[in-house]
Amino acid sequence: MTRTSVIIGGGIAGLATAALLAEEGDSVTVLEALPATGGRAGSWEHDGFRFDTGPSWYLMPEVFEHFFQLLGTSAAAELDLVRLDPAYRVYSADAAPLDVVSGRAEAIALFESVEPGAGARVDAYLDSAADAYELAVTKFLYDPYSSTEGLRDPELVRRLPQLAPLLLRPLSSLIDSKFTDRRLRQILGYPGVFLGGSPYGMPSLYHLMSHLDLDDGVLYPRGGITEVIAAIQRLAEARGVRVETGARVTRILTQAGKATGVRLQDGRILRADHVVSTADLHHTEMELLDESERTHSEGWWKRRTPSFGAMLLLLGVRGELPQLAHHTLVFTEDWKANFDAIFGKNPHVPDPASIYVCRPSATDDTVAPEGFENLFVLVPVPADPDSGRGGVDGAGAPAIEAAADRVIAQIAETCGIPDLAERIVVRRTISPEDFAVDLSSWRGNALGLAHTLTQSAVFRTRNASRRVSGLSYAGGSVLPGVGLPMCLISAELVVKRLRGDSTPGPLAEPVRATG
Structure with a gap:
């Protein structure tokens, strides 16, 4: 029989989860409380201007490409992507502005021009960042941590002596030990803000972020990030997903410890075999579930x-x-x-x-x-x-x-x-x-839970309730973290859990006929 899934929230995580579950054969309904989809990645039009109201950086293009490939298409087919040159400009106090151009040679030249000797150091720094990024993608980001299979990977175990210092040392300390110019330190530390935190409070493992803007490059989808949302919604609806806006969920319904559907503010009840909440996790647990059904207490949230x-x-x-x-x-x-x-x-x-x-x-x-x-x-x-x-x-x-x-x-x-x-x-x-x-963002935060050591990877909140079967989570509050690419991966983790797939890597992309 066809599984019926109801998804709370029509942001990128909700729409991506809907598309992937529909591809799996589910009958899917997305319920978005606001008048339009997008969530944090919303859009506002006024007097001939159109503004993205949230994310504006298109990083980790391979994550977007993998998601689109899972649905039998590609980023190039769905979006008009432009490479930015420069990637960005930096003003720092009374110093001259710096244009940051992506590419290893360009990064080396820029750093050397600002601080003699820094070119060679940033070359080594980016080698380490690329290595850490590859490790994150293959061993951490796509792991649902439903078992210890990924953590027992022999390659990962072998690398623990190199990983431990990166986990225990703040990002700012790593940067400051290698560079003295304030602007260079800020260029390397600022990507931590993309993870919702401070370079003084997150592990130096996150120096991997510099691989994205300095090595990999920064793209822009013409029309704005709202075009990414539109593309994912288009793919979801093409698979039969029903998207309803202005539909606020007030309760996740359960029976005998299993999710059975949702109640809406207008009194309607939608029955389902499976419920996915992509709303802020604190809101989901404190407002949509009874106390006995919550995975985390209010005391846990205070920490x-x-x-x-x-x-x-x-x-x-x-x-x-x-x-x-x-x-x-x-x-x-x-x-x-x-x-x-x-x-x-x-x-x-x-x-x-x-x-x-x-x-x-x-x-x-x-x-x-x-x-x-x-x-x-x-x-x-x-x-x-x-x-x-x-x-x-x-x-x-x-x-x-x-x-x-x-x-x-x-x-x-x-x-x-x-x-x-x-x-x-x-x-x-x-x-x-x-x-x-x-x-419904907890404490009015902008992105979700910050990426501190105790809120990253295996320590981050899972994509499934421990108290209510048939209730999954996706979005910036849960694995693997904040940002558009992480939300796409969180949607994939829902599918992996439903499949019983505990491997640490991404799902295999379907082999499709060509020509």
């Missing part, structure tokens, strides 16, 4: 570390902004103080802040009217569900709008755009409280 929160600015700007690349990073001089403000004992919005600016209109003429630029600005801030909400045209909470004004002024001064504020014609702010209310 966890959420990712940073995010203050987002969506800005439509009159005229050109050549000072900004497609991706631009604006770093503070006191790097450690910036992260202490976010993750320390007295959390507060950093001022000045380290800022990420995406200018997709540098590459894509579909995201802004002619003669205008599109800016997406992300400021990592403490995860605070009571921060006050953002708004359109300055209508957000006073504290959020004041912080946004400071960020705009900082970009204007650091990047040499003195009239930036006067040229803004569209403005929207999004705050951690918006994440908490709209996305």
Whole structure:
């Protein structure tokens, strides 16, 4: 008989899980509480501008390619991908900006030009990063940890003496031991933010992230990340998946310890053989399940570390902004103080802040009217569900709008755009409280659980409930972690568990006829 699956959440993890389960033969329904799919990877249109409201980096292209291959297609067939050159630009305090071009030779030349001798050191650093990345993909990321099979792999056991220091030493310590220039340290440390944390609080194993931007390259799907969401939804619906928006789930139904369906806010009940929640795991367990059905207690959650929160600015700007690349990073001089403000004992919005600016209109003429630029600005801030909400045209909470004004002024001064504020014609702010209310995000965090040592790999929350059979999880709160590629892998881990596959590698791609 056909298995019936209901999926809570229509973000990338929910849609990807739906597509893969439908490919397995399931009858699948996706329930998304918001008016549109995408979740954190949403989209907003206003006065001729279209903004991605979440992720904007397309990294780990082989993970996307593998996912599409599982569905009999390819990234090239589904997306219009453009390689960015430079990959990104870096402004750091009063130093001259640096353009980072992907490629080993380019990275070596850049580092050597900034710090004599650093070229050879970054070459060795990237060798280690590539090796760690290969190990992660083949031994860790696709492992559901439903058994100890992967952990007992002889190759992995042999490498434990080399792995142990990378697990126990902070990323910042590894970087600082090899490079002295502040800008180079920041270039190597910033990718840790993609994992929701601080280079001072995550294992140096995550230096593997530098393989992605310095060695591998940075791509952009024309039309924005929303095109990735649309492609996955298109593939899911082609397999019979029913996607329903404006459908908020209020309870996961169980009987005798087994998931039997869901109840919606409008009172409807949908029965299912299998339920997958891709909503924030804290919300799933604390709001959608009874206490006796929760894998983790509230006390357990109090000992966890959420990712940073995010203050987002969506800005439509009159005229050109050549000072900004497609991706631009604006770093503070006191790097450690910036992260202490976010993750320390007295959390507060950093001022000045380290800022990420995406200018997709540098590459894509579909995201802004002619003669205008599109800016997406992300400021990592403490995860605070009571921060006050953002708004359109300055209508957000006073504290959020004041912080946004400071960020705009900082970009204007650091990047040499003195009239930036006067040229803004569209403005929207999004705050951690918006994440908490709209996305049911625990403490208003931006990405999920941060990648600390005790929240990575075998220590990270699993993709299945320990208390309720037939209940699976996917998304940034669970294995393997945060970010678009990790969410695709988390969807695959649901399939692996249902198949009883405990191997550490990805599923075999189907062999299909060609020609």
